[in-house]
Amino acid sequence: MSGKGALSGTEVATHNSRASCWIIVHGKVYDVTDFLDEHPGGSKIILKYAGKDATCEYEPIHPPNAISDNLPPEKCLGPVDMGTVKRVEIKITDQEKARLGRLQLRPPLDEILNLHDFEAIAKLVMPEKAWAYYSSAADDEITHRENHAAYHRIWFRPRILRDMTHVDWSTRILGHRSSMPVYITATALGKLGHPDGELNLTRAAAKHGVIQMIPTLASCSLDDLMDAAQPGQVQFLQLYVNKDRQVTRRIVQHAEKRGIKALFITVDAPQLGRREKDMRMKFDAEDPDEVTKSGGEVDRSQGAAKAITGFIDPGLSWKDIPWFKSITKMPLILKGVQCWEDALEAYDQNLAGVVLSNHGGRQLDFARSGIEVLVEVVEKFKEKRGITFPNPRFQLFVDGGVRRATDVLKAVALGATSVGIGRPFLYAFSAYGTEGVDKALQILHDEFEMNLRLIGAQTIADVVPSMVDATNIHSHVVAVPGDRLYDSNYESMQHARLRETTRAKM
Known part of the structure; x- marks a missing residue:
């Protein structure tokens, strides 16, 4: 310029x-x-x-x-x-050279067989800062692991001798067609993992006929992501509510004018969770002695994420719902509901649905998994109001911990309209760009086709509660089969460590 x-x-x-x-x-x-x-x-x-x-x-x-x-x-x-302007000379460290070398050793995409594989490769080829941000979760990361483990407490009850020649796993989400009961849920800062950021998701979503939820904190602008969409491509918007309501009004009304089809308001983040893997990465990146010498005190208590979330309003409450209805005609969905009482309140306030979610385990540790809360919500809605699911008047969504189509089908059987998948798609494009997300979605298609046949359901509407046994979903200490692929990708948290000593110069 x-x-x-x-x-x-x-x-x-x-x-x-x-x-x-x-x-x-x-x-x-x-x-x-x-x-x-x-x-x-x-x-x-x-x-x-x-x-x-x-x-x-x-x-x-x-x-x-x-x-x-x-x-x-x-x-x-x-x-x-x-x-x-004098160009800044970028010095490539030995660590970065080693990472770039590993990037050249990625296996071809035809050797990637499941969503776990993307995570395994991404961990090796992503910048360390990006891996720490994407993979981190709150406190001891109990909830992060529980989100996945909870699906292991649900077992199938397949039906046999049904004509499985043709199966159809397409569905409708808030009235919009989707090729599968999955949407790409909002995750922040896509450019940490790949220069094209969330554009990778937009392109692959168009190809596969799935819906992308655009994050407030995307690395790409809303307009860039909407301009990249194909004609008729459906996109939702995830919203963090700004303390300045006029800023929020501007974002929402601009999104609606551009054609966003639904607004998912995040309600589980009045304060940011402590994501210690991310915090340790930031702590190591800056010498506290230098900060002290320069006279500035830095609050690193929230890690990298704090840099982008200071605007979020901790005062958001039920009293704000009428205001949201007054500024937009988009369907309103609360993202981050964690108990049946709040789900019922959302129903009573005539919202379009809720996402039963704990923010990928990144907020309150020991929050229950979305799939467990789903069982509770469906049970209480029937008990209190005689309402059954799936229900076009009020749709239930779940996210967190999903790695297989079987996880999705369990949620659908228990009453969910659709399931949000986040981190696996981040890992897919961090390792392979748009082609990685394309491959990830194709893997899910293949898994849906196989698993619908094996459980005896010709369509998503045939995936009913009697096809699963969720008896143990609320038993948090029951023995479950370990997931070796998941466990091998999970990076254990670290203690504080002694500083490395350096040999004095002669």
């Missing part, structure tokens, strides 16, 4: 200290001097790019509008003539 009135790179380069710190992001100059000590990732990373172009560091770990949302408008000093 260049032109009349643009600042010169030479001038920007003079503002390269704590006393006066300017940085360039996407061709614009920002004065971040007063923001240094507030930056959740610490001041050191900003000072590294003082007077320089910080776009390469900024882009993967921030949504497109993060800098404008966190700085007063007057701190944007205008465009810079990029022809005068």
Whole structure:
């Protein structure tokens, strides 16, 4: 970007200290001097790019509008003539060279047989910072593991001697056709794993006829993701509610105008969970002594995620629901409901549905799995109101821990309209780009075809409660078969460690 009135790179380069710190992001100059000590990732990373172009560091770990949302408008000093900006020399570390070497050793996609395989490869080829952010969960990660293990307490009761020549696993989600009872659920910061970020999901979703839920905190803008969609492609929006309701109104109404078909309001994040794998990664990335010397105190208590979630309103309550209804005609779904009482309240407030979810285990540890809450919700709705599921008036969704079509079919049998899958698609594109997500969705198609035949269901409507035994779903200490693939991918949490000593220079 260049032109009349643009600042010169030479001038920007003079503002390269704590006393006066300017940085360039996407061709614009920002004065971040007063923001240094507030930056959740610490001041050191900003000072590294003082007077320089910080776009390469900024882009993967921030949504497109993060800098404008966190700085007063007057701190944007205008465009810079990029022809005068000295390029930042990127030094490739030995660690990065080794990672790039592993990237070349990825197996071909025809050797990837299941969603676990994507995670196994992604763990080896992703940047360490990205792996820590995507894989981390709250506290001891009990809920993160339980989300998957809960499906092991549900067993099938297959039916036999039914004509299984033709099977159809397509369905309708909030009235929109989907090729399978799965949607791509919202996950933040796609560019951490791949330069194209969430665009990988948009492209693959179009090819396979599944619905993508766009995150508020996507690395790509809403408009970019909607512009990349094919004609007629259905997209939903996940919403974190801003303390400034006018910001939220603008986001929602813009999304509706662009053609978003449903709004999923996240309700389980009045405060961010402590994701310690992510926190340790950030702690190691910055020397606390240097921060102390520079006079700034940095709050690292939430890890990398805190940098992008400070705007979320902890005051969000049931009283806000009428306001949401007043600003949009989109169906409203509450994402993060964790008990039948709240699900029933959502029904009574005439919402379109709920996602029974604990945020992928990233919020409250020892929150129950979505599939367990589903059993409770279906039981109580029938007991209290005589309501049965699936129900077009009020749809139940589940996410967290899903790795196989069998997991999805268990949820469908128990009353879910559809199931959200998040991390596996992140790992798929982190390792293989759009082709990885394409392969992941094809794997699910293949699994659905096989498993519908084997349980004796010609269509999704034939997947009924009598096809599963969920007797032990509420028994958290019952013995279940271990999932060796899942367990081998799971990275155990680490204790604090002694610092490594370095040999003194001679």
